[in-house]
Amino acid sequence: MSSVTTADPAAGTATAKVEIRSVHKHFGPLHVLRGIDLDIRAGEVTVVLGPSGSGKSTLLRTVNHLEKVDGGTVSVDGVLVGYRRSGNKLYELREREILKQRTRIGFVFQNFHLFPHLTVLENIVEAPVSALKRPRKEAEAAARSLLERVGLADKAEAYPKQLSGGQQQRVAIARALALEPGLLLFDEPTSALDPELVGEVLDVIKDLAASGTTMIVVTHEIGFAREVADTVVFMDEGRIVEQGPPAEVLDSPRHERTRAFLSKVL
Amino acid sequence: MSATLVKTASTAPPAEPALRVVPTRRAGQWAAAGLVIVLLALGLVSVVRNKAFQWDVVAEYFTSASVLRGLGLTLWLTALVMALGFVLGTLLAVLRLSANPVLRAVSWGYVWFFRSTPILVQLLFWFNIGVLYPQILGVNTVNLLGPVAVAVIGLTLHEAAYAAEVVRGGILSVDRGQIEAAQSLGLGRWRRLSRIVLPQAMRAIVPPAGNMLIGTLKGTSIVSVIAVQDLLYSTQLVYHRTYEIIPLLLVATLWYVAVTSVLGIGQHYVERHYARGTAGAR
Numbered sequence: 001m002s003s004v005t006t007a008d009p010a011a012g013t014a015t016a017k018v019e020i021r022s023v024h025k026h027f028g029p030l031h032v033l034r035g036i037d038l039d040i041r042a043g044e045v046t047v048v049l050g051p052s053g054s055g056k057s058t059l060l061r062t063v064n065h066l067e068k069v070d071g072g073t074v075s076v077d078g079v080l081v082g083y084r085r086s087g088n089k090l091y092e093l094r095e096r097e098i099l100k101q102r103t104r105i106g107f108v109f110q111n112f113h114l115f116p117h118l119t120v121l122e123n124i125v126e127a128p129v130s131a132l133k134r135p136r137k138e139a140e141a142a143a144r145s146l147l148e149r150v151g152l153a154d155k156a157e158a159y160p161k162q163l164s165g166g167q168q169q170r171v172a173i174a175r176a177l178a179l180e181p182g183l184l185l186f187d188e189p190t191s192a193l194d195p196e197l198v199g200e201v202l203d204v205i206k207d208l209a210a211s212g213t214t215m216i217v218v219t220h221e222i223g224f225a226r227e228v229a230d231t232v233v234f235m236d237e238g239r240i241v242e243q244g245p246p247a248e249v250l251d252s253p254r255h256e257r258t259r260a261f262l263s264k265v266l
Numbered sequence: 267m268s269a270t271l272v273k274t275a276s277t278a279p280p281a282e283p284a285l286r287v288v289p290t291r292r293a294g295q296w297a298a299a300g301l302v303i304v305l306l307a308l309g310l311v312s313v314v315r316n317k318a319f320q321w322d323v324v325a326e327y328f329t330s331a332s333v334l335r336g337l338g339l340t341l342w343l344t345a346l347v348m349a350l351g352f353v354l355g356t357l358l359a360v361l362r363l364s365a366n367p368v369l370r371a372v373s374w375g376y377v378w379f380f381r382s383t384p385i386l387v388q389l390l391f392w393f394n395i396g397v398l399y400p401q402i403l404g405v406n407t408v409n410l411l412g413p414v415a416v417a418v419i420g421l422t423l424h425e426a427a428y429a430a431e432v433v434r435g436g437i438l439s440v441d442r443g444q445i446e447a448a449q450s451l452g453l454g455r456w457r458r459l460s461r462i463v464l465p466q467a468m469r470a471i472v473p474p475a476g477n478m479l480i481g482t483l484k485g486t487s488i489v490s491v492i493a494v495q496d497l498l499y500s501t502q503l504v505y506h507r508t509y510e511i512i513p514l515l516l517v518a519t520l521w522y523v524a525v526t527s528v529l530g531i532g533q534h535y536v537e538r539h540y541a542r543g544t545a546g547a548r
Contacts, residue, residue: 103452
């Protein structure tokens with residue numbers, strides 16, 4: 001992947017840090033995020049755990065501005081996401097600028113959201129060609145080597161519906177990687193998969209973790225968290241209950257709610 | 267378990283012969299089918315043998331120059347109205363789904379107004395627009411807008427109102443996650459619409475659009491009221507002269523049926539194209 005020439009050095013493979021400061025989010029009367037503070041160092045893998053409805057997916061979606069925050073800030077590599085600060089005011093960015101920020105942040109969805117009318121190769125090439133203006137030939141070569149990396153070199157011409165769930169999710173990961181993001185966000189990447197397909201997707205994510213890209217992974221896979229995470233964050237009712245290395249949070253949690261949750265999922 | 271099955275099978279008495287399935291006798295169905303076929307045949311015979319249909323006159327005018335000219339006008343008028351109507355309709359659908367409340371309201375109002383008035387009234391209105399605006403940009407309106415131009419404008423504006431709803435329905439049928447995925451990849455608004463949303467919306471758009479196309483083909487016959495020489499009007503011109511009303515209406519009918527059939531076949535292939543990538547389509 002690093003062999004691909006980078007047109008924009010800022011969009012390169014440099015890995016990014018993330019700072020989340022007192023983020024609040026409401027959905028109508030529902031207060032889903034109640035003051036989240038979280039620091040993620042460049043190159044770290046952070047796994048976010050918590051019961052459903054705890055706000056972990058919403059938090060992840062604020063990091064690439066798929067959800068606007070109602071209060072607080074999110075910044076990636078020191079740059080505010082979705083806003084420009086001037087004095088004490090935050091000015092919302094134009095859509096074009098937000099889209100440009102998103103090209104540096106890869107997002108993998110629970111339900112893949114591959115484009116069903118495009119082949120696997122077209123799915124991966126779409127963003128580099130139309131958002132980064134890469135030459136199509138170059139983007140296709142990069143896409144093929146990405147497919148090889150996720151073990152699907154022979155599926156370039158297939159349509160998503162012809163693939164298993166695990167294969168589709170691996171294509172979705174390749175599609176996110178095609179932008180060479182410095183930050184990867186995974187929103188329950190294995191929750192929509194049949195149990196026997198979970199392993200192949202987790203293996204790909206583990207590989208990526210070893211390559212040093214900053215990653216935030218929302219998941220229910222405790223084993224994966226234990227093996228891969230630098231930091232485990234446990235969320236409940238819109239707050240971070242505790243965070244720390246997996247050995248601490250998973251094996252000797254300090255909070256009753258963490259213990260109760262872990263006893264149910266382990 | 268299979269081992270025990272094999273064991274019992276080997277000690278069991280000789281297997282029964284394969285059983286044959288005999289379907290229920292459906293005497294009623296046969297009788298109904300026979301009756302319908304007989305009725306159809308009687309009808310066909312009466313149509314063929316009734317001299318009043320004047321099939322010789324039908325044959326004479328079916329490919330006459332004036333009828334073919336009328337057919338040509340009907341075809342290009344249909345194509346133009348469909349194309350312009352869907353371009354305008356897509357624009358209206360996008361406005362209706364935009365975040366800007368004024369644009370949404372304008373789009374809604376357009377659809378409301380043009381669906382609420384009969385197309386015949388709209389055509390007559392445009393035909394008489396010169397009463398309201400005798401001159402447009404210094405040119406006499408009557409010279410600027412001939413009957414054919416009036417037909418194109420009137421039919422297109424009417425078509426667009428319906429097309430807007432068809433396209434809007436198509437866009438709404440596309441999973442919200444597709445747009446989020448495109449946004450997360452940094453695709454711009456126009457690219458999201460043209461590359462991701464509309465191609466998927468086409469699956470829901472094509473069947474009602476095919477309906478509209480066939481409706482428009484026949485609907486263009488209404489322009490005969492403003493003396494545009496389409497297929498219907500060109501046959502009317504003949505029978506006003508010769509009084510062979512029935513055979514000339516048959517000429518128009520047969521052409522409408524023929525073109526509609528061809529369009530139906532075309533729709534099948536268009537639908538197959540936009541179904542690519544879905545389960546079962548290769």
